Amino acid sequence: MQRIVMHMDLDSFYAAVEEKRRPEIRGRPIVICVFSGRSADSGAVATANYRARGFGIKSGMPIAMAKRLADGETVFLRYDIDFYREVSDRIMGMLEEDCDVLEQASIDEAYLDVSRKSMGSWENAEQIAMAIKRKIRETEDLTCSIGIGPNKLMAKMAGKTKKPDGLTAVKDEDVGKFISGMDAGKIHGIGAKTAEALNSMGIRTAGDLAKFSPLALEQKFGKNKARLLQEKAQGRDESPVEERVPQQISRIGTLRQDTRDVDEIFEKLKELAAGLETRIRKKNVSFRTVSIIAIDTGLEMQTRSETIAETGDVNAALETAKSLLHKFLSDNPDRRLRRAGIRVSNLVYKKEQKSLGDFATRYFMR
DNA sequence: CGACGTGTAAC
């Protein structure tokens, strides 16, 4: 049967959610900020709505820069992840009814396998997409953009072509003309580094990449990545839509000042661990591996990790983190840290959950 | 093979 996959992306999600809960800012340029607390405007932009993007404000940009670009109407708001997650959970819950399999790709994106639900008909798939858009508009007053394609890659890329509030389908027979003239670097999964490497080999477009010598690509990228690159370049993607189970949980934060003082850094780790605790308990998981994440004054990131006996106790994680921190600082005698984080991985899910049966089956059958 | 650290990518 025809495989049909959908990708749903909530439009400027954080900014849109804020606009709904604060009617007084409706229609104004909105910038959602992650303040790091080092100075009044230190931090980065998480999302900007379309009006704010009109000034050149983009996610990842320093808040101070965004403020210079903005006009007097622009509203700067603090990022409130807990609230956004609530809204996201309600929406993702609704989507489960509309597909065979739901894969939540991030807080504001999901893939839906609708092959059966649509009976392999593109027309039915579009009807489903319109129903989803209407439902999200009616219940949450939010818009989304949906792409439909024969696989996840094409669904994702189709959705990008029309935003906000778009609906775009690329059928099998349209894949070639959709992708071949596109810059290779615009293909989902090909980032700056890979695009530059391709460029240096004279590969500009997806078409160039698709017909390039597989052997030459293997030399540069290795067999596996070379094959994936050439599949992507043809709009091919076999990866299944599957429910995701978190593999790791981490928290990272910015220190008030650059430091290599163990106590100061450990205080921050304790703070961050409180956030981990909440999620660990909610998910009812234990873990076997603990890592610390260290970002130095030059923004270089390094990690240290250790596998211990399985535990669900965050204090055990903190103890391990402290010893890793000691080790890290003695290995790096003149490095000061700007940011620090803690991560638990090698997760073991405790309670029998509906979502887990599938996961365990897949996991043990490999 | 499992553990560990790094690089790449995306949000």
Add this chain to the structure above:
DNA sequence: CCTTTTACACGTCG
């Protein structure tokens, strides 16, 4: 001026 969270691939080591 420079945030946060997650996933996955790969090389290396024992």
